[in-house]
Amino acid sequence: MTAKSFEELRIWQKAIxxxxxxxxxxxxxxxxxxxxxxxxxxxxxxxxxxxxxKGFEYNSRVHL
Known part of the structure:
Protein backbone atom coordinates (compact mmCIF):
# COMPACT_ATOMS: atom_id res chain seq x y z
CA MET A 1 0.00 0.00 0.00
CA THR A 2 1.26 3.43 -0.92
CA ALA A 3 0.52 6.25 1.46
CA LYS A 4 -1.37 9.16 -0.07
CA SER A 5 -0.51 11.51 2.78
CA PHE A 6 2.11 11.61 5.50
CA GLU A 7 -0.63 11.10 8.10
CA GLU A 8 -1.03 7.55 6.80
CA LEU A 9 2.62 6.70 7.54
CA ARG A 10 3.00 4.51 10.62
CA ILE A 11 6.30 6.20 11.46
CA TRP A 12 4.61 9.62 11.51
CA GLN A 13 1.77 8.25 13.67
CA LYS A 14 4.32 6.78 16.10
CA ALA A 15 6.23 10.06 16.21
CA ILE A 16 3.03 11.90 17.15
CA LYS A 54 8.44 17.43 4.78
CA GLY A 55 10.29 14.40 3.44
CA PHE A 56 7.05 12.81 2.33
CA GLU A 57 5.92 15.98 0.56
CA TYR A 58 9.34 16.41 -1.08
CA ASN A 59 9.35 12.87 -2.40
CA SER A 60 5.76 13.24 -3.60
CA ARG A 61 6.65 16.27 -5.72
CA VAL A 62 9.79 14.68 -7.15
CA HIS A 63 7.82 11.80 -8.66
CA LEU A 64 5.13 13.92 -10.35
Missing part, protein backbone atom coordinates in the same frame (compact mmCIF):
# COMPACT_ATOMS: atom_id res chain seq x y z
CA UNK A 17 2.23 9.31 19.85
CA UNK A 18 5.72 9.52 21.32
CA UNK A 19 5.49 13.30 21.19
CA UNK A 20 2.23 13.25 23.12
CA UNK A 21 3.69 10.89 25.73
CA UNK A 22 6.85 12.91 26.24
CA UNK A 23 4.90 16.18 26.27
CA UNK A 24 2.86 14.83 29.19
CA UNK A 25 6.07 13.86 30.99
CA UNK A 26 7.43 17.38 30.61
CA UNK A 27 4.47 18.62 32.66
CA UNK A 28 5.82 16.70 35.65
CA UNK A 29 8.68 17.60 37.99
CA UNK A 30 11.59 18.04 37.50
CA UNK A 31 11.09 19.03 33.83
CA UNK A 32 8.05 21.16 34.57
CA UNK A 33 10.26 23.88 36.01
CA UNK A 34 13.31 23.28 33.82
CA UNK A 35 12.14 25.50 30.99
CA UNK A 36 15.27 25.22 28.86
CA UNK A 37 15.30 21.40 28.85
CA UNK A 38 11.54 21.26 28.45
CA UNK A 39 11.58 23.57 25.43
CA UNK A 40 14.46 21.64 23.84
CA UNK A 41 12.62 18.33 24.25
CA UNK A 42 9.38 19.68 22.85
CA UNK A 43 11.20 21.34 19.95
CA UNK A 44 12.98 18.08 19.10
CA UNK A 45 9.72 16.12 19.25
CA UNK A 46 7.93 18.53 16.93
CA UNK A 47 10.89 18.43 14.58
CA UNK A 48 10.66 14.65 14.17
CA UNK A 49 7.10 14.60 12.86
CA UNK A 50 7.65 17.78 10.82
CA UNK A 51 10.71 16.31 9.10
CA UNK A 52 8.81 13.12 8.23
CA UNK A 53 6.02 15.22 6.72
Missing amino acids: KIGDDVYQLTDLPPLKNDYKSRNQLIGALVSISNNIA
Whole structure:
Protein backbone atom coordinates (compact mmCIF):
# COMPACT_ATOMS: atom_id res chain seq x y z
CA MET A 1 0.00 0.00 0.00
CA THR A 2 1.26 3.43 -0.92
CA ALA A 3 0.52 6.25 1.46
CA LYS A 4 -1.37 9.16 -0.07
CA SER A 5 -0.51 11.51 2.78
CA PHE A 6 2.11 11.61 5.50
CA GLU A 7 -0.63 11.10 8.10
CA GLU A 8 -1.03 7.55 6.80
CA LEU A 9 2.62 6.70 7.54
CA ARG A 10 3.00 4.51 10.62
CA ILE A 11 6.30 6.20 11.46
CA TRP A 12 4.61 9.62 11.51
CA GLN A 13 1.77 8.25 13.67
CA LYS A 14 4.32 6.78 16.10
CA ALA A 15 6.23 10.06 16.21
CA ILE A 16 3.03 11.90 17.15
CA LYS A 17 2.23 9.31 19.85
CA ILE A 18 5.72 9.52 21.32
CA GLY A 19 5.49 13.30 21.19
CA ASP A 20 2.23 13.25 23.12
CA ASP A 21 3.69 10.89 25.73
CA VAL A 22 6.85 12.91 26.24
CA TYR A 23 4.90 16.18 26.27
CA GLN A 24 2.86 14.83 29.19
CA LEU A 25 6.07 13.86 30.99
CA THR A 26 7.43 17.38 30.61
CA ASP A 27 4.47 18.62 32.66
CA LEU A 28 5.82 16.70 35.65
CA PRO A 29 8.68 17.60 37.99
CA PRO A 30 11.59 18.04 37.50
CA LEU A 31 11.09 19.03 33.83
CA LYS A 32 8.05 21.16 34.57
CA ASN A 33 10.26 23.88 36.01
CA ASP A 34 13.31 23.28 33.82
CA TYR A 35 12.14 25.50 30.99
CA LYS A 36 15.27 25.22 28.86
CA SER A 37 15.30 21.40 28.85
CA ARG A 38 11.54 21.26 28.45
CA ASN A 39 11.58 23.57 25.43
CA GLN A 40 14.46 21.64 23.84
CA LEU A 41 12.62 18.33 24.25
CA ILE A 42 9.38 19.68 22.85
CA GLY A 43 11.20 21.34 19.95
CA ALA A 44 12.98 18.08 19.10
CA LEU A 45 9.72 16.12 19.25
CA VAL A 46 7.93 18.53 16.93
CA SER A 47 10.89 18.43 14.58
CA ILE A 48 10.66 14.65 14.17
CA SER A 49 7.10 14.60 12.86
CA ASN A 50 7.65 17.78 10.82
CA ASN A 51 10.71 16.31 9.10
CA ILE A 52 8.81 13.12 8.23
CA ALA A 53 6.02 15.22 6.72
CA LYS A 54 8.44 17.43 4.78
CA GLY A 55 10.29 14.40 3.44
CA PHE A 56 7.05 12.81 2.33
CA GLU A 57 5.92 15.98 0.56
CA TYR A 58 9.34 16.41 -1.08
CA ASN A 59 9.35 12.87 -2.40
CA SER A 60 5.76 13.24 -3.60
CA ARG A 61 6.65 16.27 -5.72
CA VAL A 62 9.79 14.68 -7.15
CA HIS A 63 7.82 11.80 -8.66
CA LEU A 64 5.13 13.92 -10.35
